[in-house]
Amino acid sequence: MKFKISASLHYEAATPVTLFLNIRVRPSELQTLSKERFKITPDSERAKLVTEQDGNHFDRVKVTSKEVTLDYGVTVEAEHQLIDADLLRKVPASSLDAQVLPYLFPSRYCESDRLYRLAWQKFGKFSSAYDQVLEITRWIYRTVEYVPGATNASTSAYDTVTECAGVCRDFAHLGVALCRALSIPARYVTGYAHRLEPPDFHAAFEAYIGGYWILLDATRLAPLNGFVQIGRGRDAADVSVCTAFGVMTAPGRYEIDIEAPKNFEPFTEEDALKAAISLDPTAKPAAVAEKAKS
């Protein structure tokens, strides 16, 4: 499925500021990029950094003007891998690999260490990791109200449990934290989401089950198969759209657009009962099938 994406960002800064931007789509086996462009006005000192662990593409920009505009565009051929849900349900709790260990530990916005009892109390009874994760996603959808402006940059999963309000970032953090509390590795993902209204950067989360990173979105604001991944990490701290070192004088302003072909058919909540979606070709279906047999 081919997506055409554009993003225009505008910032105001008081003094020389260094911005770390994470707005480029992350190339992968399942995301093929073409016609990528990134323009900074006025032209500024810049560097591209690719993180070691997650392979996210950052742009470091040294802003010396009072205002700066960043224009990004790309066309992405994205394949959303479908995985048989029943197969996932049969997978025994995986013996965790070393590379997923960091996603099991608590992080800045996902204090899984403090959600242990809550997670087991609410989701411990479900028999498979996949059903636990589906139920976590449903519970967040039912419990947390989507309220723009209700939270801020310090809000964490610990807060959202109690305050019951937030935006996509908060929904995803809570999902990540609850998974980790149940010993299911989980990470935070950012992306461009087709049909999200109003268009904006979006966040969701991935849970590691049977060797797959399964994509989940408790907000239900956009279909999972319209999600094009920018980056992934332990939480929003790793893949913030913009981390500024210096003083910003106004909140950033965005304009986002993501177009899909006309034949796009949204993947629904109902579909998730039969199949899971992954944007990360970590595991091979064959390997999972084999595990399910063993």
Added chain:
Amino acid sequence: MKFKISASLHYEAATPVTLFLNIRVRPSELQTLSKERFKITPDSERAKLVTEQDGNHFDRVKVTSKEVTLDYGVTVEAEHQLIDADLLRKVPASSLDAQVLPYLFPSRYCESDRLYRLAWQKFGKFSSAYDQVLEITRWIYRTVEYVPGATNASTSAYDTVTECAGVCRDFAHLGVALCRALSIPARYVTGYAHRLEPPDFHAAFEAYIGGYWILLDATRLAPLNGFVQIGRGRDAADVSVCTAFGVMTAPGRYEIDIEAPKNFEPFTEEDALKAAISLDPTAKPAAVAEKAKS
């Protein structure tokens, strides 16, 4: 310098529990291991995991008995690299590499995003990153009281600023958080520390300056050149001595021993003004000298 290390840990658990232990010394160019042994009583299902990003050595142990004892021992030839402090002072603020980016972002126990103003107010005036980092370390030593039992597993740098009390873990978290708030990448390190009284696992922190990871310890409880590194990460969440998934019925009990040769001469606070210590051979002295010249 050759160190002989032994650690004996004892845990009690109510139910089947999976432990992730991080007590093995991390082998590196500067730490050569010999005679390593790791015994679990009673014998339990185990696996060794080496993390991708930091190269920490974890042992995953599935405990099915009510009690478990872990005996670890190793001999380490550790070289503490000395770096000319004046050279470091001349190094221009390095253009950060991609691999240090994760150590610039806030983490579970190091909420650098909320310490920005405090850090600049107190340490912004020092002219070089090395002097900022030395002053951070001194300030923590003066301000935070070493009080065993004053903090718990949820305590973070944000708390320690206000509560002014803690243990080595809290001192290190605050150091890491303040460095990151000043745009200096920093990470948390754990280790065995010669001359620490009473003997225990220890924690310190590393700041990234001029291509080096510089070792710092605001507690002043043990000489820097007696520190043998176990692991490193964003904060204690990454290198916890023991992360348990399940219910522990009592706090763990430890016995630690680390011996050094008789000719051991402690590296003092005074020494730090002239030279910095690194346990990570990331950069070459030549490269730094070159940077200082340019």
Added chain:
Amino acid sequence: MKFKISASLHYEAATPVTLFLNIRVRPSELQTLSKERFKITPDSERAKLVTEQDGNHFDRVKVTSKEVTLDYGVTVEAEHQLIDADLLRKVPASSLDAQVLPYLFPSRYCESDRLYRLAWQKFGKFSSAYDQVLEITRWIYRTVEYVPGATNASTSAYDTVTECAGVCRDFAHLGVALCRALSIPARYVTGYAHRLEPPDFHAAFEAYIGGYWILLDATRLAPLNGFVQIGRGRDAADVSVCTAFGVMTAPGRYEIDIEAPKNFEPFTEEDALKAAISLDPTAKPAAVAEKAKS
């Protein structure tokens, strides 16, 4: 019903310390005291303070010795007023009086301002304030695990929602906070509780409905009609057993005893459906009956 109460407290302090103790039973229309005694060993400078708003009896003790022992004893004729639950259910939401206003606002350990959504989501559907309050009490009982040592002196209702563990103090704080979030005034009460095992100081809460302060205890650890009130306030900060200004070198040690006559019959959870219990003769049954009619 006549209760014989004794309490012996032992503290160790490093330096001269001033203690504010709140261990005396609060005399009231429904609690008549006799044979009260309060002995301090060694004898220390002391003063008795009765708070203006809540009428709690404090003892201020200036401790100049390393250790101090306080022996308190009293006999209390306590009447637990029974109020027809159906009558309470018919009472329209009372127009709040000025004197209950402070118990509607958030306090140190009861951040009702942050629990608004949670409270309405979970308890908003119940038709009467009395049923909301009963359901809050049941929900806390089901959700929060009684775990001595799980919390500390900083733990608040905000934490308990997420951590799902605590002691009587935490159960009561959460009850208070949820009531206030629903616009029901609520306060924290401390007391001696007959049949509490092991004997200890106890905490519960009171909700203001139809002009009555209704006693509630989400721990279910002791019968409501065996509760003798020491003090009441916005939360534990107001009626802490011991507030110390100075440095304590060890946690306090207590020995508590409360005896009741042989014919004591415990008031059960079942009973609460038919009648409510109040220890505060604020309103007259006649007045409530009248309100219910109007």
Added chain:
Amino acid sequence: MKFKISASLHYEAATPVTLFLNIRVRPSELQTLSKERFKITPDSERAKLVTEQDGNHFDRVKVTSKEVTLDYGVTVEAEHQLIDADLLRKVPASSLDAQVLPYLFPSRYCESDRLYRLAWQKFGKFSSAYDQVLEITRWIYRTVEYVPGATNASTSAYDTVTECAGVCRDFAHLGVALCRALSIPARYVTGYAHRLEPPDFHAAFEAYIGGYWILLDATRLAPLNGFVQIGRGRDAADVSVCTAFGVMTAPGRYEIDIEAPKNFEPFTEEDALKAAISLDPTAKPAAVAEKAKS
């Protein structure tokens, strides 16, 4: 000194909402009111409540319309009592009266229980309570940056220590918390402040020394003798301009005006070294002089 005050408030609500407003000037021996008016448009069900402990004047308004405007006006003859600072310095630490006890305990936004070490470390060395309080006020002025929008309704003194930014409310909370941590009773006061730019509701704090409630303002945004008190309490929770039970659809909008006679001469920071200001005629100068002698 005669002040003419007017305040116009505008709120938008989604559903029936009950507002508790605290915008009326609190009458006292030192504040004599005349020409008071309070108009609500559209006219709504209302009641006036005077709190027991602090004597604050609240208006309870049941809003059933989508928007509501409140117009308040009053003329106040306010006397700012001057107290000789040297006399205060000589007053021995007062043996606290029962009526100030509540102002010694931690409250929602003033977690003095967690600031004990910080307070003693920074201010313990000053010899008199008055000098401690002056230094607390200066330290806050130097350390905390006045940044509108930097904080929100959940921000507490605990946060402000670390985040070093806030508005008048945050400055006052921190002052209150630090005083209490030093065993000096302190309370939060709100008022209309002449010469505050832009005109707005203002907050400051009072410390209890030698039987006086001394007025202090760490923001230095308006002269102390231009402050007309609305209310006082443990913190902002007690004297919030507007506590809403229900859903507000937009932040409140205010218009405030406070005029003073032409001969108004501002009381400066310099003046505070010689005299303290009190708006509360609790103690008599004679009594203080006597204490200072004894």
